[in-house]
Amino acid sequence: MLPLETSTLVFWQDERFWLHGGLILLVLAVFAYVLRLLFAQRPLAHGAAWWLLLLSAVAFSTSIACRSAEAGYFALSNMYESLLVLSIATQCLFLWLDRTFRLPAMGWPVSLLVLATVAYATTLPTNIQPLQAALQSYWRSIHVPVILSAYAMFTLAFISSLLLLVQSWREQGAPSHRANGQQNIHAASQGLPSFGLPLLATGPEAAGGSGALSLVSLYDEVTYRCVTLGFPLLTIGIILGGLWANEAWGNYWSWDPKESMSLVTLLGYGVYLHLRVNGEHRPQTLAWVSVAGFVLMLVTYFGVNLMGVGLHSYGKIG
């Protein structure tokens, strides 16, 4: 994983110590989120999941910090580091969302996805490489994290859209639930396993005061919030990239595949925003647009790197 000389490091200076610690905490967080769903009334289950997720984000951040200290630059230059920072951003932003909206049903898919991402990242080459000349710029430390935060928001929007679609599909499947929707939500908010899909059944806790609105509208709102935060972040990130490119190569924009694809992603979410402001659309329609935006984001993030062409090939795996 790392050059041999790092073995002289004290354990708390070792990025692997924090990475593995973070992974363990994350596994616990997944379990805690599932437990939190099943035993929503227990206050302990509430806090534990949130704190475990927070601690694992702190551990991952410390791991990146140790790595940066060793590399001598902000360690965000290959796919492994990029995935790790994306995971941290997703965790932090979800912690904020969870605090604001109380979304127990979103906890386990988010933490599971982050777990899968970090687990995948550790299979990639993790050796520290010296930086190419073009990457030695303070722009790199701004441009990349901003883009990754946008991706984190879109990931959360994606999960929330999926929950919306599942929820509306369940409501359609059992029309009687809709008749006494209020009751249904109340039951769901207490995390009572119901209707065969317990893990997807839960919504806001009643104490949150959101009980009067349906779960579909809650996930609709969460998706919208995530997109309205992700959209400016991606805009700023792309513009920062343009400024950097202008400084480094004398071009804001060279229609390199990664750049073009990020523009496509931005336009995709632009469609989402304008559909929203233009009259009434079913939340499900909007959720599908957000899912499509996420697919575009994945192509931008992974696809173009796998093709390995263009200026952004430093993101290449390996």
Add this chain to the structure above:
Amino acid sequence: MTVAPAVSTHVSSPVSAASVAEQLPALPEPSCSPAVDSTVSQPVVPSSGVEADPAKWPVRVLAYWGAETLALFRSVPLAIMLIALLAIATLVGVWIPQEGLVDLADIKRQYGASYQTLKAFGLFNVYSSPWYVALEVLFFFNLLLGSFRWLKPATTAGLKRQFLSVSQLQKASTALAPIAVTAPWPVTLEALRKVLKKRGYSVYVQPDGQPDKPPVPDVSINHSLGETRVYATKGWWTRLGPAVAHIGILLLLVASLYGTLTGFKVQHVAVPGETFRLSAADRLFKNAPAGFWLGQVPPWSIRVQDFHVDYYANKPDTPKQYFCTLDVLDANGKPLRQGETISVNHPLTLGNFTIYQASFAPTGKLFLTLNGQPVAVQADQNFNNRPIAVLPVSASGNRALFVFPFYRQQDAGVTDNNVVVFLHNGKQFEGAAPGKMPTNLRLSEGQSGVIAGVKVGYVKPEIATGLQMKEAPETFWMYLAFFIICLGTVMCFPPQRQLWLALAPVSSAESSQTTSPEVVGLLYWLPKTNKGKHLFQQELARLQLELIQCLAPPGPEDQTLAQSVAVHHQPHARKEPK
């Protein structure tokens, strides 16, 4: 909505957060949609003067058709379609290799027979193809016209300080249950102001229909004060967000057009010691087609003094940074800038003109010494598909040195620039034997040696610097547009929350019928948000509690939490003379 039971519930029994939450009705849907705004969705009709004259029917048809086209042209659905089409077109450019980015020969090989057809559709040059440009132009006008049509009302709708009357509020289906008021108006208004201000709202009062008249202090119960309307809002500035973002996009499009019409780009590969004129450089790109280009190339020259590359000590094939030292000379050869060193990410800027360090490459020229004399040779011969330099060592020309150059980065396993030298005697290599490598000499930079009695040294290879120069008169406007777009999209994030409230007096008869006799009035209220219903709902639940506690504090017999909170929040209510 029935007023009485709601009021009595609130006033006579302690209220818990949960029960308040249950009573809150669903909020109105965000109504920022241009399509549902009746004032703006009227189709444009031809003017009545034209209508009156039957002889002018072609004009009428044209006017009507024009109006319809205009309406379509600036519509938001068209905007959505154009954004989606731009996305798809851009996607095409990602999947199909583009000429500027991929080698032309590769593209031709890959597409074979279909190359010409696809080229005719501009698919190898998507971003400068007529249809992509047409899409952008359409988008520009859609955005420009749409801004006046949809964005203006959407923006101003949130900025208006409207007041709603009690009867309007009573009719509104999304209004909340009225709250009982026990204190005289000035005290009540002051309390209301405090509660709303604490939650970040700006509060505007219209007592007796007089806009913005401040409430009169210390008036005892005065029913004649009549209906008083209040408007409270927070985050009104976020409604400017879309307009700011769209103006930024318009500015970006205009600025980049300006740059296309007046800017240019120059690429030149220069060797140290070379001076070149900008206008005579290798490649001069004017961004606009000939005849449309309005800029000019300055009559400057650039003199390259020196170039060198730094490599990582622990990774000899990765360049750490490369530096070029140069002078910029004006038309008379007078230096504008002298001895400036540029490197990657550190360009040289003269106003709107910028010189970037883009790349470097060996030219194939090698500086050697032959028997102590400096010589320069060009590796222009081909030996088994490797470029080599041939350097005769004797006047007769039979004996020659074959010099094989190797470069860092270019050749696998090479950690420095070096040459391998063989001596050829006209028939064969010196020291050649079957199965054996002929006599040779590997020399790094600065080394020398002897091969079959000939003394050679390797000084260094000639490395050319790839410079990119650019005149971008639009730079300031581009940066401004970038800033405005960022600002605008960020401004769109927070929701705007609005509350319309009205105080209505309650006659003593009404009041004793409905609830306790202290009640002197009712506060009607209607909430609205353009996004974020759920969070607003949470805020409303707390706000309702606070209002109930401040406006109608429970009597002394109610030993509730509500009471202590009310005392804490509302000292005025206590002081007020009974």
